Amino acid sequence: MPERKGxxxxxxxxxxxxxxxxxxxxxxxxxxxxxxxxVTVDKKQGRYSDREGVVYTVxxxxxxxxxxxxxxxxxxxxxxxGERPDVVxxxxxxxxxxxxxxxxxxLSEMQQNLVLALNMMDVAARxxxxxxxxxxxxxxxxxxxxxxxxxxxxxxxxxxxxxSAAGQRGPSPLRVDYGPLExxxxxLERQLSSWPGLEELPLRWLAxxxxxxxTEAVRLLRxxxxxxxxxxxxxxxxxxxxxxxxxxxxxxxxxxTRCRDEAIRGLLTEVIRSQREGRPTLxxxxxxxxxxxxIAPAFLVLTVFLIYQISIVWxxxxxxxxxxxxxxxxxxxxxxxxxxxxxxxxxxxxxxLWLVDSANTLLNYVPIFLILFALIALIxxxxxxxxxxxxxxxxxxRFGLHxxxxxxxxxxxxxxxxCAVPGVMATKGIPDxxxxxxxxxTVPFMNCLAKVPLYTLLLGIFFPGEKTLMMFYISTxxxxxxxxxxxxxxxxxxxxxETSPFIMELPRYHLPTITGVLRRAFDRTGQYIRKVGTVVLxxxxxxxxxxxFPGLPKAQQAEFAARAEAAVERFENALQGNAYAAAATGAxxxxxxxxxxxxxRAKLNAAGAEGSRRVAERFQTRNPDFYPLVKPPxxxxxxxxxxxxxxxxxxxxxxxxxxxxxxRIVQSVLGSIGRGLEPITRFAGFDWKINxxxxxxxxxxxxxxxxxxxxxxxDEDGNATLEERMGEETxxxxxxxxxxxxxxxxxxxxxxCLATTLMVKVQTDSYRWMVFSIVFPTALGLTVxxxxxxxxxxxxxxxxxxxxxxxxxxxxxxxxxxxLVRPPQPTPLRPTGERNHRRRLPFMGGA
Amino acid sequence: xxxxxxxxxxxTLNDLRPGRRARVRRHRAAGPVRQRxxxxxxxxxxxxxxxxxxxxxxxxxxxVGAVSVTLRxxxxxxxxxxxxxx
Numbered sequence: 001m002p003e004r005k006g007x008x009x010x011x012x013x014x015x016x017x018x019x020x021x022x023x024x025x026x027x028x029x030x031x032x033x034x035x036x037x038x039v040t041v042d043k044k045q046g047r048y049s050d051r052e053g054v055v056y057t058v059x060x061x062x063x064x065x066x067x068x069x070x071x072x073x074x075x076x077x078x079x080x081x082g083e084r085p086d087v088v089x090x091x092x093x094x095x096x097x098x099x100x101x102x103x104x105x106x107l108s109e110m111q112q113n114l115v116l117a118l119n120m121m122d123v124a125a126r127x128x129x130x131x132x133x134x135x136x137x138x139x140x141x142x143x144x145x146x147x148x149x150x151x152x153x154x155x156x157x158x159x160x161x162x163x164s165a166a167g168q169r170g171p172s173p174l175r176v177d178y179g180p181l182e183x184x185x186x187x188l189e190r191q192l193s194s195w196p197g198l199e200e201l202p203l204r205w206l207a208x209x210x211x212x213x214x215t216e217a218v219r220l221l222r223x224x225x226x227x228x229x230x231x232x233x234x235x236x237x238x239x240x241x242x243x244x245x246x247x248x249x250x251x252x253x254x255x256x257t258r259c260r261d262e263a264i265r266g267l268l269t270e271v272i273r274s275q276r277e278g279r280p281t282l283x284x285x286x287x288x289x290x291x292x293x294x295i296a297p298a299f300l301v302l303t304v305f306l307i308y309q310i311s312i313v314w315x316x317x318x319x320x321x322x323x324x325x326x327x328x329x330x331x332x333x334x335x336x337x338x339x340x341x342x343x344x345x346x347x348x349x350x351x352x353l354w355l356v357d358s359a360n361t362l363l364n365y366v367p368i369f370l371i372l373f374a375l376i377a378l379i380x381x382x383x384x385x386x387x388x389x390x391x392x393x394x395x396x397x398r399f400g401l402h403x404x405x406x407x408x409x410x411x412x413x414x415x416x417x418x419c420a421v422p423g424v425m426a427t428k429g430i431p432d433x434x435x436x437x438x439x440x441x442t443v444p445f446m447n448c449l450a451k452v453p454l455y456t457l458l459l460g461i462f463f464p465g466e467k468t469l470m471m472f473y474i475s476t477x478x479x480x481x482x483x484x485x486x487x488x489x490x491x492x493x494x495x496x497x498e499t500s501p502f503i504m505e506l507p508r509y510h511l512p513t514i515t516g517v518l519r520r521a522f523d524r525t526g527q528y529i530r531k532v533g534t535v536v537l538x539x540x541x542x543x544x545x546x547x548x549f550p551g552l553p554k555a556q557q558a559e560f561a562a563r564a565e566a567a568v569e570r571f572e573n574a575l576q577g578n579a580y581a582a583a584a585t586g587a588x589x590x591x592x593x594x595x596x597x598x599x600x601r602a603k604l605n606a607a608g609a610e611g612s613r614r615v616a617e618r619f620q621t622r623n624p625d626f627y628p629l630v631k632p633p634x635x636x637x638x639x640x641x642x643x644x645x646x647x648x649x650x651x652x653x654x655x656x657x658x659x660x661x662x663x664r665i666v667q668s669v670l671g672s673i674g675r676g677l678e679p680i681t682r683f684a685g686f687d688w689k690i691n692x693x694x695x696x697x698x699x700x701x702x703x704x705x706x707x708x709x710x711x712x713x714x715d716e717d718g719n720a721t722l723e724e725r726m727g728e729e730t731x732x733x734x735x736x737x738x739x740x741x742x743x744x745x746x747x748x749x750x751x752x753c754l755a756t757t758l759m760v761k762v763q764t765d766s767y768r769w770m771v772f773s774i775v776f777p778t779a780l781g782l783t784v785x786x787x788x789x790x791x792x793x794x795x796x797x798x799x800x801x802x803x804x805x806x807x808x809x810x811x812x813x814x815x816x817x818x819x820l821v822r823p824p825q826p827t828p829l830r831p832t833g834e835r836n837h838r839r840r841l842p843f844m845g846g847a
Numbered sequence: 848x849x850x851x852x853x854x855x856x857x858x859t860l861n862d863l864r865p866g867r868r869a870r871v872r873r874h875r876a877a878g879p880v881r882q883r884x885x886x887x888x889x890x891x892x893x894x895x896x897x898x899x900x901x902x903x904x905x906x907x908x909x910x911v912g913a914v915s916v917t918l919r920x921x922x923x924x925x926x927x928x929x930x931x932x933x
Contacts, residue, residue, distance in 0.1 A: 064886035069879040096913050099888045127913065257885050258892075287915070293902045390917045394903035397919070403906075501922045502906055503883045506915040 006047070006054030007166045008083065012076060012107060013091030014100055015062035016507040018119045020044075021149035021516060022091055023059040026158060041075045042428070050159050058085070064099075066106045068216035070431065070500075077216065080112060081201070086166045088112040089158070094124035094131045094146075095508075097272065101264045102257075104140070108174040111202040115161045116144045117154070123508065127281050130273040139267050141173025150513050176263040180248055181255060184211060184240035191233060195225050210237035211244075212253045283508045287387070296391050303384070307375050307410065312417035312449075315368035322367055326360040327605070342590050343564050343656060351544055358540035362533060365449055369419065369525045376411065377520035381512035386504060393502055398818050399483040400490030401442070402435035403502055409439070412446030414479055420444045420756040422528055424763055434497035438490050440763055441773055442482040444752030447475055454697075454747055462740040466800055473807045478748055480810045485780070487817055493772070535755040543696050546670040552663055560660055567652040574645045579638040583625045584646070592626055595619070596650055599630045670695060683786035684746060685739040685793075694746070698754060737799025742789040745806065749781035860909065860926040863897040869928035870894050876925040884926065887916050894931050 011026075013019040027046030044059035060079060061072035068074050080088065090107055092100040107114055118133050137144040143161045147154030178185060188207035192198055198206075201224065209217030210233060221230040241252050248255065290299055333356050337349040379385050389403030396405050405427075412423030423443040430436040447455075455474055463470045552560070568589065575581045584592055602615045620627045629646055632639035665671045674691035681691055751774040752760065761770040784806075792802040863869055871893050874881045888911045889895060898908040898915065906919040 065882070067882045067886070069882050098912060099886075099914065102886070253882075254885075254891065257890060261890055283915075287898075287908075291899060291901075291908070293899070296902045386917075390901055390906060390908065393919070394901060394905045501880050501883070501919065503880070503887065503916065503918040503922060505887060506908060506917055 006049075006056055007086040007162075008056045008058070009087045009089060009162055009166075010058045010060050010079065010083075010085040011089045011091060012060045012080070012103065012112075013062060013117075013119075014064050014093065014096075014103055016505060017062070017091045017093040017096075017100060018149040019059065019062055019091045021513070022089075022117060022119060022147060022158075023057065024516065024519070025147070025149050025152055025155050026089075027057050041071055043075075048159070050163055052163060055159075055162065058083075063103065065103055066110065068214055074216065077110075080107075080110060081220070084200075086113060086169075087115055087162050089115050089117050089162065091117045091119050094118050094121045095127055095129060097124075097129075097131060098264060098268060101267070102260055104142075105174060105176055105260050105264070106205075108142075108172045109176075109202065109205040109208060111172050111205065113165055113169050114142050114172075114174075115158070115165050116140070116142050117158055118144055118146045119149050121146050122148050122151075123510075128279070132271050132273055136267075136271045139270060150510070150516075176260050178208075178256060178259045181211065181244055181252065181259075184237075184244060188233070188237060188240070191236065195229070197224055207237075208256060210234065211241060212256060213241070281508070283383075286509055287506075290384075291387060291390070296387075300388060300391055303379070303388075304410065304414065307372070307379075308417070311368055311372035311375055315371045316417075318367045318371075319364055323364060326363055330356050330360060339591065340594050342568070342593065342653060343560060343660065347548075350548075351541070354544050355537060355540055358536055359533070361450075362529070362536055365419070366525060366529070368417070368449065369422075369528055370521050372411070372418070373422070373524040374517050374521035376407065377517045377524075378512050380407070380520075381510075381516055383507040383509045386506050389504065390506065395818075397435075397502070399487040400435060400438045400494070401483075401486050402430050402432045402439070403504075404430045405435060405439040408443050409446060409479075409482070412443040413448050414446055417449045417452060418446055419448050419450075419528065420446065420752050421531060421759050422524055424752075424756060424759040425524075425527070427763055432498075432500045432502070434490055434494050434499045437494050437497055437764065437769070438486040440760055440769075441489055441776075442486045444756050444773070444777065445478050445482040445485065445749065447478050447748075448753075450753070451747060455744060458740040458744060462737040462799055470800070470803065473803055474744060474748065477807055477810065480807075480814050481749060484810065484814055484817065531755060531759065535758060539754050543670070546673075547665055547668050547696075549669060550667065552660065552667065556663065560656060564653070564656055567649055567656075571645055571649045575642060578642055580629055580642045584629060584642055591623075592629065592646070593650060593653060595623060595626045596630050596646060665692065681782070683790050684742045684782060685785075685789040686743070686746075690743065694750065697747075698751065738789060738792045738797065738802055741792070741799045741803045741806075742785040744803075745788055746781040746785040749777050749784060751775075751777040751781075857927045858929070859924050860895070860897070860907075860928050861920050861923040863928065865897050865899050868894060868896040868931045870931045872927040872929045874926060876922065880922060880925065884918075884922075888912055888914060889916070889926065895928070 011019055011023050023044060023046065027048050041061050046057045046059075048055055048057065058079070060076040063070070063073045063076045066073055066077050066080075068077065079085075088107060090104050092104065104114070104116065116136065118131060118136065121131065124131050133144045133146050143165055145154055145157045145161045147158060185204065185207045188210055189203045192201075192203045192206055201220070206217055206221065210221075218230060218234055221233060225233075244252055244255075250258075289295055330353070334349075334353060337352045338346045340349060376385075379388075385407060388406045392406050393403030396402055407429070408423045408426040410418065410423075411426050412418045412420045420443050423446065424440050427436050427439045427443070430439060455471070459467050459470050571589075572581075572585050575584055578584075582588075599615070599619050602619070603612060606612045606615045616631065619630070628636060628639045629642050632643045670692050671688065674688035674695060677691045678686075678688055681687075686694070751757065757770050757773055760773045761767060764770070788802050788806055791797075797805070857872065858869075860869070860871075871889055871891050873891050874884060874889075876884065893911060896910040898910050900907045901917075904920075906917050907923055908915055908917045909923075910916075
């Protein structure tokens with residue numbers, strides 16, 4: 001909570017009223033997003049200063065009313081009651097004033113100090129409504145400010161109104177007459193007012209709450225006046241309800257809503273002056289096409305394809321231009337770290353570079369995520385996202401998901417390329433708890449960007465001719481698996497979770513603002529970098545340690561050292577009498593070796609003749625004595641001989657270092673774990689090397705390919721790509737395309753990376769679900785991979801046959817389940833009180 | 848449920864064809880569903896129009912005042928409607 005030196009202002013309003021835009025307008029860039037304690041509802045906070053001091057601003061979640069049924073409504077309510085903001089800005093959609101005022105009435109009954117922000121006046125005008133702001137102010141007795149949030153209109157007026165309202169807190173002027181229920185309301189109010197300690201609470205609102213059986217209101221009373229007294233009042237309210245319902249033949253809740261509605265209707269006849277009816281709005285005309293039964297699916301596919309094309313394909317091309325920057329960063333860090341030794345590098349160097357490499361693999365995706373998040377913000381803000389939910393809900397619902405699961409699945413990478421972290425994060429908006437859990441647990445099955453390199457690698461080795469077909473299988477298979485798994489989970493472990501109906505407003509289309517879209521894109525990318533970055537770096541350290549310890553035994557180290565010495569001796573002998581002997585031997589030897597490797601790497605990366613010339617210049621200035629040894633001048637026979645010997649030595653050094661690294665990994669902790677798992681994983685065809693790669697990929701998916709790269713080291717100068725090397729080694733080891741299929745299937749179903757599981761923890765608020773999100777997919781992946789590999793081996797199937805069989809089997813199963821088996825039944829809602837106690841919000845004033 | 852429902856079940860929103868209008872008679876749902884419907888302006892006596900159903904027939908889109916609302920047929924079945932005389 002902000003310190004209350006200044007004043008505290010809360011923004012309340014219904015969904016799609018433009019509350020967030022107005023919040024941005026009010027506070028500018030000084031804002032941050034946090035969670036309300038204990039729940040996954042975003043709490044946006046910001047502040048601004050006016051002449052009289054600081055104004056702390058909180059953007060409450062959008063709520064249609066203040067009933068205690070949804071998480072957002074409870075959060076908003078408890079904030080208003082617990083924090084008692086100095087002013088509440090009630091954002092009204094001028095084009096939908098009737099509905100908006102229902103919330104205003106409830107806020108006013110809660111005795112909030114209100115300022116009405118009449119937003120979207122332009123939209124109202126366009127749809128033929130003339131809203132008289134002065135009349136509204138006069139009739140409600142509340143200050144009214146006209147704003148057009150997305151054009152930045154009304155900031156000054158709103159700030160002034162907030163400041164002047166903060167000084168005066170009077171009785172709430174807007175009062176609805178509840179007719180035959182008034183007697184009961186006033187009776188309860190009287191009873192409440194006789195209790196000490198309730199002065200702070202809105203008594204009329206509490207009385208109304210009691211008469212509607214509002215469990216949250218009862219809980220509030222219990223806190224303030226004790227269990228007994230609260231029960232007494234509840235009983236008294238119960239009698240009033242019985243009498244009223246017997247006399248009037250209508251439910252108290254309905255009666256209260258109807259009275260409010262009539263009051264608002266009466267008020268609006270004076271406020272809204274003219275109305276053209278019947279002409280369809282732009283939104284309605286657009287929807288006739290976009291939601292047309294036949295056009296809608298095509299349009300949706302086109303949209304998803306465009307997201308994929310622009311963010312993943314073009315974004316990937318963009319990373320070709322940003323990668324040199326990251327490579328430059330690596331070179332720069334490498335220059336700062338202690339120099340490499342002949343055989344063994346100082347730990348600071350190897351760990352430092354390891355960390356930079358880990359960070360770089362992550363940062364490499366930043367351009368893609370910026371584009372992806374911007375596009376998704378565009379779709380959300382325009383109003384199309386809600387339509388996607390409308391189009392797809394039927395299918396998703398059949399498999400236990402929800403129309404609003406679409407966004408998380410797209411973010412997770414439905415086809416290829418996404419990230420489960422923002423995907424799981426985006427499940428926040430799904431109102432149905434069971435579908436939300438199912439979405440959280442299935443998003444990691446999507447093809448995240450980091451799974452793609454491994455697929456590409458395996459396809460390159462084993463399926464050079466069938467790449468396209470296999471990639472099609474892989475990218476669509478994930479969705480098939482996700483739907484099946486979701487269905488499985490919702491009918492088993494998630495069966496008891498609360499469900500809620502799909503009742504949703506389809507908002508008006510509107511043009512998203514550039515700042516709004518960019519802000520969201522940068523916010524989400526920033527969250528990704530912070531959340532994933534810290535975890536990836538921490539885990540990188542752990543994996544580094546697991547790969548390096550306990551290290552080589554002394555005897556083996558001595559053996560390698562002896563071999564290195566012998567190689568150096570041979571080199572020095574060969575150079576005897578050479579003009580460059582002094583420059584190349586003794587203390588100069590190791591720097592020369594590093595100079596040589598650096599030079600070769602730089603030349604390999606240099607583009608064109610111009611690039612080569614620059615590299616030459618750079619290395620000539622770096623060390624003019626060494627330069628002739630890496631690039632012998634024509635005719636200099638001594639230099640040429642030295643260069644040849646140097647090349648032999650460098651090759652020797654490389655191969656020794658490779659052997660050492662492999663030995664180290666074999667004997668490392670991770671290596672032993674990998675070997676220890678072989679008895680289980682051999683059914684899936686995985687040897688310890690693959691196990692190590694898969695284990696380290698739990699830290700971050702990218703590292704699977706990197707680890708495989710280390711394990712399948714190049715023998716010679718590294719001209720062979722990892723694909724060729726791995727192909728040779730595994731084929732020599734009897735591996736087949738079947739093994740590749742087994743790996744692909746395991747990788748597709750394998751548990752989410754560590755960052756994602758942490759996000760699962762955040763979103764489910766439970767370590768049990770986090771553990772489940774690790775154990776279940778591992779078991780499933782291993783089972784599927786083992787079955788495919790074992791059966792495939794037994795019947796002698798080729799890789800492609802096995803893959804096709806799995807794919808079409810899954811598709812058939814999907815169709816059977818989808819069409820024939822009864823969909824998961826809704827779980828009746830438990831009394832809200834029960835759930836609230838579990839997820840109680842701590843900022844309520846306790847008794 | 849009221850025992851005095853007529854022999855033929857009263858029409859619900861689910862029976863409304865696209866393009867047709869009707870008046871809300873009463874809600875059969877309780878709890879959060881009822882509250883959400885009320886919050887969205889679907890009060891007894893309100894005039895609503897069926898706009899369209901989704902490509903796979905479910906959910907449906909209805910128009911309430913100036914607002915488009917989508918809901919599943921399962922929930923649409925809980926809203927009893929009557930002919931709109933206005």
